[in-house]
Amino acid sequence: MIDSPPTPPSPIAVAVDIVVFTVADEDLKVLLIKRGVAPYKDAWALPGGFVREDESVDDAARRELAEETAVEDIYLEQLYTFGEVDRDPRDRVVTVAYFALIDAQSVQILGGTDASQAAWHSMYAAPELAFDHNTILELALRRLRYKLEYAPVAFQLLPEEFTLSQLQATYEVILSQPLDKRNFRRKILNLGILRDTGRTRSDGPHRPARLYAFRQERFEQATGGKVIFSF
Amino acid sequence: MIDSPPTPPSPIAVAVDIVVFTVADEDLKVLLIKRGVAPYKDAWALPGGFVREDESVDDAARRELAEETAVEDIYLEQLYTFGEVDRDPRDRVVTVAYFALIDAQSVQILGGTDASQAAWHSMYAAPELAFDHNTILELALRRLRYKLEYAPVAFQLLPEEFTLSQLQATYEVILSQPLDKRNFRRKILNLGILRDTGRTRSDGPHRPARLYAFRQERFEQATGGKVIFSF
DNA sequence: TCAAAAGTGTTTCCCCTACACCCATGG
DNA sequence: CCATGGGTGTAGGGGAAACACTTTTGA
Known part of the structure; x- marks a missing residue:
């Protein structure tokens, strides 16, 4: 109300996480990555990463997605931003979650990749995920179902x-x-x-x-x- | 795909901006603040501010809102996150936009406040705003109209x-x-x-x-x- | 000729829309 | 008594839901 001195920009990291859906084998699948680093080392997590200083948040999402799938022209939409203080046990990280939809055929590439840690999981039998990623996943499913009814997704x-x-x-x-x-x-x-x-x-x-x-x-x-x- | 070294958290500031709507005088009003500091000094802008390290993003929005209106029990909902690189001409700031709905009666307080720089503006005759705030405002209106049809807002x-x-x-x-x-x-x-x-x-x-x-x-x-x- | 999925119409019900007049009150 | 907003019903049309059989093909 009264002019306060501008609060100094806070040391909060900004990340993106992406819920990548596809449909295959008569099942709804989601792309998960096995974490190679702490925290939550060896746990499954959503693909994602930190936003760089010279790219927009949307671009960061597209970049991370491209790194995991090597597919272009992907439907990508912002989902929600998660900003709880303790959602990352170490640092303060705010994450902007996205959801993406891709055709199973065109990304078969990934399923058959090298010894990478990425894999499709059934949405309906997803494991415990790192951070608050299970929450993100649930929201993504709700949004997908919701959109299905009125948008050509x-x-x-x-x-x-x-x-x-x-x-x-x-x-x-x-x-x-x-x-x-x-x-x-x-x-x-x-x-x-x-x-x-x-x-x-x-x-x-x-x-x-x-x-x-x-x-x-x-x-x-x-x-x-x-x-x-x-x- | 292949484990890359964890990108160091980037020096990006996280802010919140809030579109506060009310209905009064047979008009849809939005709360705007006249900026006292650069950039965009003396321009109208949405109320908001930086997220502190010890509060969640939601809490930051509630805090900023409380600072401007001194009303409790406000309907507050996350709107969208804006993360273009150059949306702030000086620093890199990602903002999480919210929208809030309040009863005009219960905030009359604010309209009659001191020489503060806050004021209600007609949504339909809003001035040019600082940053990308006009974009945020438009999105908020779309969302409000949309929600009106199926939710008791x-x-x-x-x-x-x-x-x-x-x-x-x-x-x-x-x-x-x-x-x-x-x-x-x-x-x-x-x-x-x-x-x-x-x-x-x-x-x-x-x-x-x-x-x-x-x-x-x-x-x-x-x-x-x-x-x-x-x- | 059989199994398996593709393709096709009709009826019912409910909700949405359009539309015009009487009611209760204060001045 | 009159001006002002409060309050009420009905008929028609359109979309959603329920429901079962014929068609085309490969084996």
């Missing part, structure tokens, strides 16, 4: 072209509940954000499925710039 | 007991659009989150209005712990 988890059954399976895995096939298809198609590629894919001893692609532009004009950023 | 802007007309006016000011009286009343009452106090209030040469109060518990059980935190 499921497409980020699928390859360019996909079948409606794949899409439905993605929804079902994330929401942990079965959906009605006819209602699902009608709803999605009525949104007008899918393009029928005209192609089909044969999968086994049954009728081939039509392949669809996501029409980004269509969605953006439909929302009228309503969402996109945050939420 | 309007009650935070009203006194304990209020009339349905007051409530409707609050919605209208925030959404910048008129609402149908009958539909509004039916919808709100059907939510079952209001308690009819049995009292009425006379306001002028017309029928007195029923006074209602918000039933917090009812809402919490209705949402089944769905929202509350973030979103």
